[in-house]
Amino acid sequence: MFKRYGDTEVVRGLSFDILPGECFGLLGPNGAGKTTTLKILLGLVAATSGDVRIGDNIIPHDARTARQRIGVMPQMDNLDPDFTVEENLRVYGRYFGLAAAVLAQRIPVLLELVGLMNKAHSQIGELSGGMKRRLTLARALINDPDILVLDEPTTGLDPQARHVIWAGLRRLTQQGKTLVLTTHFMEEAERLCDHLVIIDHGKIIAEGSPRALIADQIExxxxxxxxxxxxxxxxxxxxxxxxxxxxxxxxxxxxxxxxxxxxxxxxxxxxxxxxxxxxxxxxxxxxxxxxxxxxx
Amino acid sequence: MAYDFSLPVLSLRFIPIWRRHFLVWRKLAIPSILGNLADPVFYMLGFGYGLGSLMPHIGGASYLTFLSAGTLCYSTMNSASFEVLYSGFSRMHVQKTWDAILNTPMMLDDILLAELVWGASKSLLSGLAILLVIWVLGLEHDWALSLWTIPVTLLIGITFSGMGLVMNAVSPNYDFFLYYFTLVITPMVLLCGVFYPADRMPVLLQDFAAWLPLTHAITLVRPLIMGEIPSRIALHITNMLIWSGASFWLASILTRRRLLK
Structure with missing residues (x-):
C-alpha cells in the first residue's frame, strides 16, 4: 500500500501478511506511518494505491463488513464521559447491531475479564487511567471480534496496569484471536508478538519474530x-x-x-x-x- | 487531499447513534429543557406584553400571538444550531465520540445523519414546548391548524442542523461558532420577520430575505398559529428542503475531508 498527502508520501509501499491467530506488531518511530497504516486497514482512510484485504473483504470497499468482526482499542481514550462503565459497553455494542439480550449476557463477562466487575455503575470520571484503558479493551471486545487492532494499548500506564493489559491480551491470543498492535514499548512487542514489522519513513526496514530479529540484526x-x-x-x-x-x-x-x-x-x-x-x-x-x- | 463529492448514504443504521445522543440528553434533560424553554418564553412574554401593549393588532392578531409564531421558529432554529454546533463539535472534536463510533461498522454518513436527526429532534422538542405555551395562553386561533406547526419544526430543525454541520466541519474551535451566530443567525432573525413583519424592511433586504430558510419557516408557521392556511406551501417547503439537502451534502463532503484522511 501507498499513501500520499499532497507531496508527502507517508506510506511508501508497505506489504505484509498477517496470519489468523498471530500477534502482529507494527513498530516504528513517531511519524513512521503506523497510525495511518492502521487507519487504512480499518478502511477509515483510502490508500492512494495498493491492495488491502481482510479475509475475503476488500478494503475500503467492504470495510463495514470487515469491521463487524474487528475490535479497536484506539490510542486516545474516547469513552463516553456521560455514561457509566456498563452503559459505555451497551451503547457501543448497539453500533454493531447486537441485541439487548446478547449484550446483557456479554457485558458481565467482559467486565470480569478486565477486572471491572465492581465498577459497572461507576462514572467514567471516577476511573483511573488504567481502568479506562481496561474498559476500552473490554469495549473493543464487545462484538467478540476475530481481529483486535490495538494502537499503543499501554501508553501512559503504570507498570501494574500494563501487566494487567498484557495478561488480558495474552489470554486473547490463546483464544485464537488475531492481534494487530502498534507500540513504542519494545518490551511489549517482545512479550506479546510472534510477528513484527519495523517501519520507518513509510517502508518496512525489518520483519520477523522478535527472537529472529534480535538474532539476525544485532550482536x-x-x-x-x-x-x-x-x-x-x-x-x-x-x-x-x-x-x-x-x-x-x-x-x-x-x-x-x-x-x-x-x-x-x-x-x-x-x-x-x-x-x-x-x-x-x-x-x-x-x-x-x-x-x-x-x-x- | 481530493474532495469526495458522493452523496451521503442515508440508512437506518443511524438509529443506535441517535439513541446514544438521546440517552445522554435524558441524563441532563431537566436543565436542558429549562434552558431551551425558559429563555425564549421570557422574551416572548416580555416583549409580547410589554411592546404588544403599545402596538395595534397585526393581521387581526395580538402582537403576542404574532411574536409567538416567530419565537416558535426562532427557538426551533436555535435548538438545532446549538446542538450540532456546540454539542456536535464536542462529540466530534473534543470527546472523540465520532472516532470511537467510526471504529465500529458505522460509517461517517451514519454519524452525520444521526447528528442531523438528533438536531431536528431537539428542535421538535423546543417547538413542542413553545407550542404548549401558546396553547396554555390560548394564543392560537385554531387549535387543529396549530398542530401543523409540528412537522414544520422538524423541517426547520433538519434545515438548521444541516447548516450547522457545515460550520462544524470547518471549525477549528468553539470560538469559531460565534461568527456563525453573529453573521448568519442574528441577521436572519432580524431580516426574516421574527419580531416584526418582514415587509417593513427596505425592498432590497426583503428580496435577500426571500431566499433565507427562516423567512419560509415563519411564513408557514405564522398563519398556522393565526388560524389561516398558509399560501404557497410547496414553495416554502421546497426552499427549506433545498437548504437542508444542499447543506447536508456540503457538510458530508467537508467532514469526510476533515476526518477521513
Missing part, C-alpha cells in the same frame, strides 16, 4: 558503560573490544559477542559504571531507526 550482548572517562575509554578500547558501538551523551553502547576483553580493559577505569546485558528488541529498534528524536 547478542550489550555493555553499557558510562562515567566521565567514557570518551577516553572509547578512544583506547572501543574499536578493539566491541563488534559495534555507539556513544550517546556520556554513555557507550558496546555490542559484542564476548565481554572478556571489555572487562579487562575496564580494570584501570574504576570510575566507569558497567552494565552487561543480553541484546533486546530495543537495541534492534535503535540500530535500525537511530537515536535521534522524532518529534515531527
Amino acid at each position: 547478542p550482548q550489550v555493555s553499557e558503560i558510562d562515567g566521565e572517562q567514557t570518551a577516553e575509554w572509547v578512544r583506547h578500547y572501543a574499536a578493539q573490544c566491541c563488534d559495534r558501538f555507539e556513544v550517546s551523551d556520556e554513555t557507550l553502547y558496546c555490542y559484542h559477542r564476548d565481554s572478556t576483553a571489555i572487562r579487562n580493559a575496564l580494570q584501570d577505569y574504576p570510575g566507569l559504571r558497567h552494565v552487561e546485558r543480553t541484546a533486546n528488541l530495543e537495541d534492534v529498534f535503535i540500530k535500525l531507526t537511530g537515536r535521534e528524536l522524532r518529534d515531527n
Whole structure:
C-alpha cells in the first residue's frame, strides 16, 4: 500500500501478511506511518494505491463488513464521559447491531475479564487511567471480534496496569484471536508478538519474530558503560573490544559477542559504571531507526 | 487531499447513534429543557406584553400571538444550531465520540445523519414546548391548524442542523461558532420577520430575505398559529428542503475531508 498527502508520501509501499491467530506488531518511530497504516486497514482512510484485504473483504470497499468482526482499542481514550462503565459497553455494542439480550449476557463477562466487575455503575470520571484503558479493551471486545487492532494499548500506564493489559491480551491470543498492535514499548512487542514489522519513513526496514530479529540484526550482548572517562575509554578500547558501538551523551553502547576483553580493559577505569546485558528488541529498534528524536 | 463529492448514504443504521445522543440528553434533560424553554418564553412574554401593549393588532392578531409564531421558529432554529454546533463539535472534536463510533461498522454518513436527526429532534422538542405555551395562553386561533406547526419544526430543525454541520466541519474551535451566530443567525432573525413583519424592511433586504430558510419557516408557521392556511406551501417547503439537502451534502463532503484522511 501507498499513501500520499499532497507531496508527502507517508506510506511508501508497505506489504505484509498477517496470519489468523498471530500477534502482529507494527513498530516504528513517531511519524513512521503506523497510525495511518492502521487507519487504512480499518478502511477509515483510502490508500492512494495498493491492495488491502481482510479475509475475503476488500478494503475500503467492504470495510463495514470487515469491521463487524474487528475490535479497536484506539490510542486516545474516547469513552463516553456521560455514561457509566456498563452503559459505555451497551451503547457501543448497539453500533454493531447486537441485541439487548446478547449484550446483557456479554457485558458481565467482559467486565470480569478486565477486572471491572465492581465498577459497572461507576462514572467514567471516577476511573483511573488504567481502568479506562481496561474498559476500552473490554469495549473493543464487545462484538467478540476475530481481529483486535490495538494502537499503543499501554501508553501512559503504570507498570501494574500494563501487566494487567498484557495478561488480558495474552489470554486473547490463546483464544485464537488475531492481534494487530502498534507500540513504542519494545518490551511489549517482545512479550506479546510472534510477528513484527519495523517501519520507518513509510517502508518496512525489518520483519520477523522478535527472537529472529534480535538474532539476525544485532550482536547478542550489550555493555553499557558510562562515567566521565567514557570518551577516553572509547578512544583506547572501543574499536578493539566491541563488534559495534555507539556513544550517546556520556554513555557507550558496546555490542559484542564476548565481554572478556571489555572487562579487562575496564580494570584501570574504576570510575566507569558497567552494565552487561543480553541484546533486546530495543537495541534492534535503535540500530535500525537511530537515536535521534522524532518529534515531527 | 481530493474532495469526495458522493452523496451521503442515508440508512437506518443511524438509529443506535441517535439513541446514544438521546440517552445522554435524558441524563441532563431537566436543565436542558429549562434552558431551551425558559429563555425564549421570557422574551416572548416580555416583549409580547410589554411592546404588544403599545402596538395595534397585526393581521387581526395580538402582537403576542404574532411574536409567538416567530419565537416558535426562532427557538426551533436555535435548538438545532446549538446542538450540532456546540454539542456536535464536542462529540466530534473534543470527546472523540465520532472516532470511537467510526471504529465500529458505522460509517461517517451514519454519524452525520444521526447528528442531523438528533438536531431536528431537539428542535421538535423546543417547538413542542413553545407550542404548549401558546396553547396554555390560548394564543392560537385554531387549535387543529396549530398542530401543523409540528412537522414544520422538524423541517426547520433538519434545515438548521444541516447548516450547522457545515460550520462544524470547518471549525477549528468553539470560538469559531460565534461568527456563525453573529453573521448568519442574528441577521436572519432580524431580516426574516421574527419580531416584526418582514415587509417593513427596505425592498432590497426583503428580496435577500426571500431566499433565507427562516423567512419560509415563519411564513408557514405564522398563519398556522393565526388560524389561516398558509399560501404557497410547496414553495416554502421546497426552499427549506433545498437548504437542508444542499447543506447536508456540503457538510458530508467537508467532514469526510476533515476526518477521513
